[in-house]
Amino acid sequence: MKVTLESSDGQVFTVDKEVAELSVIIKEMLVIEQANQDHPIPLLNVGAVELAKVIEYCEHHRNDPTIDDDEDYDSRKKPIEMDDWDKQFTIVNKEMMFELILAANSMQVKPLLHLGCRYAADIVKRMSPTEIRDLFQIDDDFTPEEQDKIEWEKQWTKL
Amino acid sequence: MALDIPEVLMAVAQFLRRGELAQCLCVCKSWRSALLFSLWKNMTIGVGYNRTPAPSPSIESLQLHGHLIHTLMIEDRYPGRFALNYPKIRTLRLYLTHTQIQGTPIGTASVAPPPPPPPPPTTPSSSSSSSSPSTHEIDMARGFWQAVVELPHLKELTVTDTDMIECPEEFSRTCAKVERLRLFRSHIPRTSITAIVDHGLPLIRELRTLPKLGGFGLVWTDASSRIGCLKKFRFPLEEN
Known part of the structure; x- marks a missing residue:
């Protein structure tokens, strides 16, 4: 069975239902709108370029076992292994990857979100707060007093 | 973004x-x-010996953010040093907290018992390398576990490389509250084991112990019917 998805800029994609269902959001929509399949499912936050990439990811991972996402209090979850295909997939520019994270978050494609967050962590972990602010165009909104307090407070994490 | x-x-x-x-x-x-x-959310505090010292946040930081902690690992001889309010704690792990459990206990101030009276003059100088704990130490340990019992969300207790002082009542009541209980390489007094068996482990989902618990296995085996609905039950065979 096929489903059609429509990106925010109006491009329509036709994919297998099981591929689309890697997105929790689409899966839920399909349950609700079982009968009404004439119209494409609109994805208002996802552009065509990103949607194509998300679909590429989902096509490749269509047969993966689903991740049990229960928030178990014992949080020693096994990290998902990245295979070669995933590594290849993440060789894109930063902007594209952050757009993909956004898309994966809004569509709730959990494994892709996981992959993207790992990528983002690899970027920010090597940066100072100032460099992070520059990259993401964030304003430093701490007062000098707050900054001092934070510095003092995080001393213990440095060891 | x-x-x-x-x-x-x-x-x-x-x-x-x-x-x-x-x-x-x-x-x-x-x-x-x-x-x-x-x-x-996952915090390790204290300075465990035989290990790389775990850098700990200051007591002031702990006071400020202790309410965020879900999993608390204490690697310290004196866990009572970190006696603060940890209302959300779900998992408590004690490492290397040998012999003396001192200071005020973990938990809210209202839960903590008043400081114990100074040891009576007749007691020979306590806490120094004696194998039998002083009444002072027993009071301290009892206070510690009394506070732990009161932690409303506690679900897991792991005790590793720890000498437990006899306070069977409080310790067994803590055990009866948790879903996961792990006792590794720790000396648990026989009275405490008996108390655990008496209280039962009504909520237990996972119980693990590692060896060096002489006689422990037999006690558990005898009482297995009272342990409750065990989903995972690992128990090493007695080695002797």
């Missing part, structure tokens, strides 16, 4: 180590508020 979304930032945080997280906390207020919980 993707990282403006707090949930995404929190998902990123799971791949960051503590020092890296601390850097990110300094970026701006919204990053700080999204990431503070990630930094604090």
Whole structure:
């Protein structure tokens, strides 16, 4: 069975239902709108370029076992292994990857979100707060007093 | 931008180590508020010996953020030093807290018992390398466990390389509250074992012990019918 998805800029994609269902959001929509399949499912936050990439990811991972996402209090979850295909997939520019994270978050494609967050962590972990602010165009909104307090407070994490 | 979304930032945080997280906390207020919980939810405090010392937050920081802690590991001879309010704690792990459990206990101030009276003059100088704990130490240990019993969300208790002082009542009541109980390489007095068996483990889902618990296995085996609905039950065979 096929489903059609429509990106925010109006491009329509036709994919297998099981591929689309890697997105929790689409899966839920399909349950609700079982009968009404004439119209494409609109994805208002996802552009065509990103949607194509998300679909590429989902096509490749269509047969993966689903991740049990229960928030178990014992949080020693096994990290998902990245295979070669995933590594290849993440060789894109930063902007594209952050757009993909956004898309994966809004569509709730959990494994892709996981992959993207790992990528983002690899970027920010090597940066100072100032460099992070520059990259993401964030304003430093701490007062000098707050900054001092934070510095003092995080001393213990440095060891 | 993707990282403006707090949930995404929190998902990123799971791949960051503590020092890296601390850097990110300094970026701006919204990053700080999204990431503070990630930094604090699993906290190791104290200076365990025979291990790399675990850098601990200051007591002031603990007071400020203790309410964020879900998993608390104490690697310290004197866990009572970190006696603060940890209302959300779900998992408590004690490492290397040998012999003396001193100071005020973990828990809220209202839960903590009054400081014990000084040992009577007749008691020979206590706490120095004696194998039998003094009444002072027993009171301290009791206070510690009394506070732990009161922690409303406690679900897991792990005790590793720890000499337990006799306070069977309080310790067994703690055990009866938890879903996961792990006792590794610790000396548990026989009276405490008997008390655990008497109280039962009504909520237990997982029980693990490691060897060096002489006689322990037999006690458990006898009482297995009272242990409750065990989903995972690992027990090493007695080696002797």
